[in-house]
Amino acid sequence: MKQYFIYFHFGLLTIFNLLSLEAQESKKYEPTWESLSQYKSPKWFQDAKLGIFIHWGVYAVPEYGNEWYGYQMYRKKKTNHNTGKTYQEDNPTYQYHVKTYGEPSEFGYKDFIPMFKGENFDAKEWISLFKKAGAKYVVPVGEHCDGFAMYNSSHTRWNAVDMGPKRDVLGELAVEARNEHLKVGSSSHLAFGYKWWAYDKNFDTTNPEFQDFYLKPHGYLDPPTPEFLDLFYKRSMDMIEKYKLDLMWFDFGFCAPEYEENRLKILSDYYNLATQWNKEVVLNYKKIGWEPIPDGAAVLDLERGKLDRIRELPWQTDTSIGRNSWSYVKDWQTKPAGELIDDFVDIVSKNGNLLLNVGPKADGTIPNDQKQVLLEIGEWLQINGEAIYETRPWIMYGEGKTRSKMGDHTEYEVHTMTENDIRFTVKGNTIYAFVMDWPTADILITSFSTRLTSLADPIKNISFLGSNEKISWERNENGLKIHKPQTKVGKHAFAFKIELEKAFDGIYRGNKN
Secondary structure, eight states: OHHHHHHHHHHHHHHHHHHHHHHHHHOOOOSSHHHHTTOOOOHHHHHHOEEEEEOOSGGGSSOSSOTTHHHHTTOSEEEOTTTOOEEEEEOHHHHHHHHHTOOTTTSOGGGGGGGOOOTTOOHHHHHHHHHHTTOSEEEEEEEOTTOOBSSOOSSOSOBTTTSTTOSOHHHHHHHHHHHTTOEEEEEEOGGGGGGSOOOOTTSGGGOGGGHHHHOSOOOTTOOOOHHHHHHHHHHHHHHHHHHTOSEEEEOGGGGSGGGHHHHHHHHHHHHHHHHHHTOOOEEEEOOSSSOOSOTTSSEEEEESOBOSSOOSSOEEEEEESBSSOSSOOTTOOBOOHHHHHHHHHHHHHTTEEEEEEEOOOTTSOOOHHHHHHHHHHHHHHHHHGGGTTTOBOOSSOEESSOOOOBBTTOTTSOOOOOTTOEEEEEETTEEEEEESSOOSSOEEEGGGOTTSSSOOSOEEEEEETTOOOOOOEEEETTEEEEOOOSSOOSSSOEEEEEEESSOOOSOSSOOOO
16 A cells, blocks of 8 residues: 555656646746847748737827827927926917817817727728738737727736727737738737826816726826736736747836836746747837847847948837827828838848838728829839848948948938839848839949959859849949840839859848747
């Protein structure tokens, strides 16, 4: 009898040890930067190149200013959102709100929620459009700074399932996206939500009945309370776990020093979950004001800006089709497709992705001008996609006088690309050279001069994507001269396929992380 007990005891120990081993294996990442340095960005992200951001929420109802309407409507004077300093200049959003809806004491931000019906929202239609645009992943805003959750939240009653559209917006989009083999992300802007509201005894923001939405009144520069930091963590992980997200995007508030513990916990927990799910995931972060995450532990995102050089680690630009807003507004200014395509090519040549934002109306329709831009990008990718998807940078991103200014919020200094601006991408034994405007004469690529060692292998063939026309060329000490094609194909960024005798052996960039 005793030996049976021993066998049983050791059997339990064996099971316990196996379970412990499995638990250890599932926790590959610890909440330390040393442990998180193991992370490698997935191939799917590096191959995808184009994602769609979707700013759709309560802030779309007033159709005024931008997605910061909730922040602005409670402030009579303009303020500095970094310091909280108030200026003497009147705030136009506050004035608009009073004129249109009444004083914030009479009509608060929460009162827009019943007006946010989304009656024409059709997840299948949206995803179909994004796929036609050539996108490989979608990132709906999960919760903006206003704290209204666009998903079936377990931690707030202020969500799109119980209020407003009464739909699980993120969930429906996730299902349709995965049906079309697109990766699914979501975004959280909630960290800055602690500074979002202004508190006045006459505002609904100080009404205890709505404290779970507007938070407890506090000073603008007060650090987030432990309770809020815990709630932020729970809500972030709720999104990640419920929808098994392939990508989680965090806005600049997440970069602040007080979120350091959250950053470590969220990254390690997310990456460990991904290991359990047997999928590779991406977490996007920003560097606005702080250096919140060591290079390589997650994927850097630049807001409305680019880099002026190749980055060996993958990165991403997020920008909007709207020049003046992320959410739909009446005076929305749509960027032309050509400008966005030029930016896209420039970004990809430097090892980046483009996350391009659309701003649907409150009723769930995407305006036609935005649709047309997406479809034009998609038509361009039908011709030039092989020079974009699954490519990596060459040893240099390009040549020509037009250079990007480096950093966030630099896109407003737009410089039009010319026929003398060339951008490169690489795949296998092929270099793709994008001539950024239709050439008026033969094309000379000086980087391919026979005097330089940048191109050691002989050129086998050159063709013009989208055309069957035979392309003639010659290479000498001045560079590679490609004779101008007789027939123009497409409208933007024209790609020439330069096939070499041998495939690259890894000398080009983009092989790390």
